[in-house]
Amino acid sequence: MAVILNIETTTTNCSVSLSKQGETLVLKELNDKNYSHAESLHVFIDDVLNSASVSLSQIDAVAVSKGPGSYTGLRIGVSAAKGLCFSLEKPLISVSTLKALAHQVKATNGVIVPMLDARRMEVYSAVFDSSYNEIRAIEAQILDENSFKDYLAKGKVYFVGNGVEKAQTIIQHENAVFIEDRLPSANEMSMLAYDKYKKNDIEDVAYFEPYYLKDFIALKPKA
Numbered sequence: 650m651a652v653i654l655n656i657e658t659t660t661t662n663c664s665v666s667l668s669k670q671g672e673t674l675v676l677k678e679l680n681d682k683n684y685s686h687a688e689s690l691h692v693f694i695d696d697v698l699n700s701a702s703v704s705l706s707q708i709d710a711v712a713v714s715k716g717p718g719s720y721t722g723l724r725i726g727v728s729a730a731k732g733l734c735f736s737l738e739k740p741l742i743s744v745s746t747l748k749a750l751a752h753q754v755k756a757t758n759g760v761i762v763p764m765l766d767a768r769r770m771e772v773y774s775a776v777f778d779s780s781y782n783e784i785r786a787i788e789a790q791i792l793d794e795n796s797f798k799d800y801l802a803k804g805k806v807y808f809v810g811n812g813v814e815k816a817q818t819i820i821q822h823e824n825a826v827f828i829e830d831r832l833p834s835a836n837e838m839s840m841l842a843y844d845k846y847k848k849n850d851i852e853d854v855a856y857f858e859p860y861y862l863k864d865f866i867a868l869k870p871k872a
Contacts, residue, residue, distance in 0.1 A: 651709045651846050654694065654733070655838040658686045658726030659718025659746045660765065660811060665693040666835035667701050667708075671843030675700040676836050686725045694729075705737060710851070712842035714833055715743035716860035717773040717787065718765055723859035731854055740851040742842045746860075747775045747787055749837040750810050754828060759805030760784065762797060764812030765833075770819075772812035773862055776800065789862050792819050801825060 650669060657664040657678075663686045664678035675697040679689060698705065713730035716723050734741045750763035756779040764774040770792050776785035790796065792815060800806050801822045808816050809828040817827045845851070 651843055652703060652707060653710045653712050653742070653839070653842050653846060654697070654708050655712045655714075655744075655835040655842055656690070656694075656726045656730050657714040657746075657749070657833050657835040657838060658690060658722040659714050659716055660722060660832045661719075662832040662834060663689045663693065664833070664835040665690070665697050666839055667697040667703060668839035668843065671840040673836050673839045676834070678834060680832060684719070684721060686722055690725060690729055705733070708737070708739060710740045710742050710842070710846050711737075712742040712744055712838055712845075714746045714749060714835075714838060716746050717789070717862035718746055718833070720861060723861065727857070727859045731857065734854045740846070740849075741854045741857060742845045742850070743852050743857065744838045744841045744845070745787075746833050747773065747810075748777070748781065748783065749841055750831070750833045751775070751777045751781055752837040752841070753831050753834070754807045754809050756805070756807055759807060759824070759826075760800050761807045761809065762800075764808060764810045764816060766810075766812045766815060770815065772810075772815060774812065787860075787862065792816055794819055794821070796820060797825075798822075 655666045662680045666676045677693040747763040764772040775787045
């Protein structure tokens, strides 16, 4: 019986779940635009474990959302996950942030485009079919009126994530469906992490790094 601790910190949503055999037992999350992940994450981990009456020693693996997303958020989540795996001698599983986000959309046809806000008119996005198979790899792309036009010409395109607000100001098409107010969550990680656990698809804890997609640029503080 695989019990997995799932950690999602790639956006403003600090999210932790505990799952068993791919089913979420407990979920704790908070969308805080001030990025209080450093203060909240370990509290949330303790909360989900206590709620399920499970000790850290009883979990079988730790899963972390690997990105793309916020540089700071990714570092916090991955550092916590690696620390737990080192201390507990448990395997580390990485889950694609955009694939997990795509699973928040239930569609019988068309394609799903999970997208996360990046700088200016840029988003991190990928394209999945209605069975969640990736049909276009993750990209950092600048949105314009021609974005996703080939998919839109063929059928419904479901846009989901915090890049949606940006997209709907530019993409005007009858086949575009914008699903608002959705952020990556540890809830959708449960089944994806379990699938990888069953295949022993795990990471090297010592060398694993988040998927930043773009180089981190430190901005100078305003005078």
